[in-house]
Amino acid sequence: MPSNGKAAFVWASASAVSISVLSLLILAPVQQTQGYSNGAPTVSCGDMIPQHGVDAQFGPSPFLIHLMDGEIVLMDNSVHLELRSSDPQIAFEGYFIMAFDKNDHSANARPIGRFKQSANDVKVMDCPGGMQNAVTHSTNVKKSSVTLEWFPPENYSGQVVFRTTFVKGKSTFWVKQESKSVSFVMETTSSKGSPKAPMTGQKGSGSSSSSTVWAGLIAASLLAFLLVR
Numbered sequence: 001m002p003s004n005g006k007a008a009f010v011w012a013s014a015s016a017v018s019i020s021v022l023s024l025l026i027l028a029p030v031q032q033t034q035g036y037s038n039g040a041p042t043v044s045c046g047d048m049i050p051q052h053g054v055d056a057q058f059g060p061s062p063f064l065i066h067l068m069d070g071e072i073v074l075m076d077n078s079v080h081l082e083l084r085s086s087d088p089q090i091a092f093e094g095y096f097i098m099a100f101d102k103n104d105h106s107a108n109a110r111p112i113g114r115f116k117q118s119a120n121d122v123k124v125m126d127c128p129g130g131m132q133n134a135v136t137h138s139t140n141v142k143k144s145s146v147t148l149e150w151f152p153p154e155n156y157s158g159q160v161v162f163r164t165t166f167v168k169g170k171s172t173f174w175v176k177q178e179s180k181s182v183s184f185v186m187e188t189t190s191s192k193g194s195p196k197a198p199m200t201g202q203k204g205s206g207s208s209s210s211s212t213v214w215a216g217l218i219a220a221s222l223l224a225f226l227l228v229r
């Protein structure tokens with residue numbers, strides 16, 4: 001009996017130790033992978049990687065950046081963007097977006113332009129290089145769409161790309177997903193090109209009507225030939 005009791009005591013203390021070691025092992029990564037419920041910290045400005053302690057996803061992202069004003073915008077006009085999910089079943093909790101000059105390939109490319117503060121889950125941030133040049137989530141509520149407005153630098157005429165980090169959950173995120181590029185022009189090519197469009201249309205209808213005339217003539221002469229025969 002006494003030896004049994006001692007064995008039980010040793011076993012109990014051994015399991016107590018292993019339980020605390022185990023809980024340390026389990027809790028430590030959990031604490032590391034905690035996300036930021038009220039937006040990305042400014043340390044994310046450089047690499048756009050959430051400080052979650054886990055690796056980014058490398059597969060295709062279920063989230064995308066929709067350019068609501070198209071890919072050609074007049075100089076000094078703003079750009080409306082929608083961050084959204086391609087699958088209504090999948091929502092994102094966090095995001096972090098900045099705009100870059102497409103042709104700036106320097107290692108520490110700085111974000112350009114500025115974002116407007118708006119109501120829907122938007123927190124405008126200042127990253128090195130400017131003011132109000134980044135936006136992150138203000139809450140980690142699950143969302144499938146966030147709309148944003150961005151203003152280019154004054155007199156900017158170049159190509160801009162938006163890079164977004166989407167966070168689906170603390171351990172699942174996609175880093176620097178790139179939008180299509182937006183070109184800033186003095187005059188839209190559609191307004192330049194519009195006089196051409198009706199011209200080509202007229203040409204097309206002109207040739208089709210002349211071919212109708214020719215078809216009629218051929219049919220008439222064929223008929224005349226048959227009748228004469």
Ligand SMILES: *[C@@H]1O[C@H](CO)[C@@H](O)[C@H](O)[C@H]1NC(C)=O
Nearest residue numbers: 075076152153154155156157
């Ligand atoms: C933008 O262009 C206008 C007109 O050419 C000029 O007056 C103004 O100084 C320019 N602004 C900047 C920031 O270059």
